[in-house]
Amino acid sequence: METSSLGIDNSGVPAFLLTDATSWWQEINYSHLWQDRIFFTLAALYGLVGIVALVQLIRIQLRVPEYGWTTQKVFHFLNFLVNGVRAVVFVFRRDVQNLEPPILQHILLDMPSLAFFTTYALLVLFWAEIYYQARAVSTDGLRPTFLTVNAVVYVIQIVLWLVLWWNPVHVLAILSKMFFACVSLFAALGFLIYGGRLFLMLQRFPVESKGRRKKLQEVGYVTTICFSCFLVRCIMMCFNAFDQAADLDVLDHPVLNFIYYLLVEIVPSSMVLFILRKLPPKRGITQYHPIR
Template sequence: MSASSSAAAALDAWWDDVNNSPVWQDRTFHALAALYGVVAVVALVQLIRIECRVPEFGWTTQKVFHFLNFIVNSVRSTVFVLRRNVQLVHPEIFQHVLIDLPGLAFFTTYALLVLFWAEIYYQARAMSTDGLRPAFYTINGVIYTIQIVLWLLTWWKPVQAVIILSKMFFAATSLFAAFGFLLYGGRLFLMLQRFPVESKGRRKKLNEVGYVTTICFGCFLIRCVMMCFR
């Protein structure tokens, strides 16, 4: 028992040293910046590939998704590179805006993917898609409006209750996104499964929908839990 207690104490001490070490923090920030940078480059390459392949269709949902992905991850990468400078920004409300805004844009980006899948699902079932885009714009408008109100409240009266409320709001948006992926990604996957898989391309698309649905649902759910206990 004493050996395990000593090991746990040593682990806690090591974690405290790492967590409070500016060197480790900088390494973590730079590693995250590099990862977001890679994702941004991949999104840009995908956007260019699609544009070169089908330039006549203009800004499709798929192109907008990759463009937003590029913007969001580029901004996140930049914020992590300049994290020390961001922490020195005053008034403090601008720190919250710089850190929170990419998260909102991230939600919009992947909500757009859910919209894309929902449109495919409804069109395949010969159902009207007229209400999907207005719903997408309305949901995003409401979310951004609430976040702006929370920023103003934080600026006006930066009490702990407002900060907790802001975290809970981010957790709720993440849970909402996870539910969207589960609902429409799951529906699309099950619908595609009913069709005979005649080619490698169709099987690849089926697997792609399944993997992306699972990963995005899991990531948004984990993000929700992390925001609740942060």
Template sequence: MTMIPSYGLDASSWWEDVNNSPLWQDRIFHVLVALYGVVAVVALIQLVRIQLRVPEFGWTTQKVFHFLNFLVNGVRSLVFIFRREVQNLYPEIIKHILLDMPSLAFFTTYALLVLFWAEIYYQARAVSTDGLRPSFFTINAVVYAVQISMWLILWWRPIHIIIIFSKMFFSGVSLFAAFGFLLYGGRLLLCPLIFLLHRHACVCMISYNYCLGKHGILTRLAVI
């Protein structure tokens, strides 16, 4: 009788072993702590470098971005370090706030980056950017208001459907930020390419007109 290898079962059992192993969980969380810690340190170094280089400009968009990046990744790193203590916090709403607040700050961080790119894009096209910052603050205010409302509901009465809705809300907000990221990041990426193509077309047109003019002059000289 031929034995059929059960690759799926082996993979499934391997995943179950890893998922149920405290040692593997500790290793994975230690890796996450290190990764988030490295990103936080790099963001802090960048913030200090920019502040030392141009201290007279105050809190620019770039400085706020690096500060929020440091804050988000630093808090996530601390949450992973003290994950067991966080899981045992009471009341439960404190745990939800500690786990959700970095996600809110993450949204604000990359929405700020999208704002920065949008300002560069519209300024390069000589379009007014007066409405960008009010839109940024309005969107963030709505997102924070919705999330704080869900926290208050969970504090009043822990409802499982609200927890699910909160996760779906964060997914939608992250998707919205990713869309803005791709939209204005892609536009900024395409702008230099379009500029080069336009410049090349102008050079070709000038050369063509020059050749036509020169050919016309030579024709007249030949006729004379």
């Protein structure tokens, strides 16, 4: 038995603190009031990020109206779309949970994640084009590859949804989550490979090169942020698939939802939008390619 210097028994203090912490966590998770507060907070944060992306899209359009749908414009539009849909879903999170058939819940919760993958895969494509152009290597196959990869990912996910609708067994739900974990790992590796290559290439440029230091920081920061966010998403999706305590698709895990979406979407999107806030020059941009 542990006794303090004042003669008070301390043996039950750690257990009491652990029980108190667990009680606090469960109280928030199972409180309808706290669930609504957390989901509305997530909706507000997503809405704010979406508005920032829309404002930046409008600023770019006003700055270079002569260009069509460039990579930069598509990136900001998809950011606005993903964050806008997320905001609406979290505003009506309780209604989403009650949708029938249950496959509709999966679609509304998972489709923005697929769109998030496409949005940031655009950055990988953009950097791959810059890297290969700088090395005088043809980039003709990059865009078809990008479109093919995205098409395959969406088709597989849609097939998994249809199979789940037809036969909603737990194994298929696990398979669907593990598939998206693999997609997230693929995106993380894409950032690591092409962001890393571009970063090393920029490091070899002469020190006096105009904009070298700023571009080096931009690529380094964005690569680190996006690689980390997709890697964390991959790890969390693996836990989500096999551990009921880490299930993100239920109402009574609002704290976990808040931490997860804050770390893998809201904070990374906010940071990347801030880093890429610079408007393109009005004339002759070597780094500003229209999407064909």
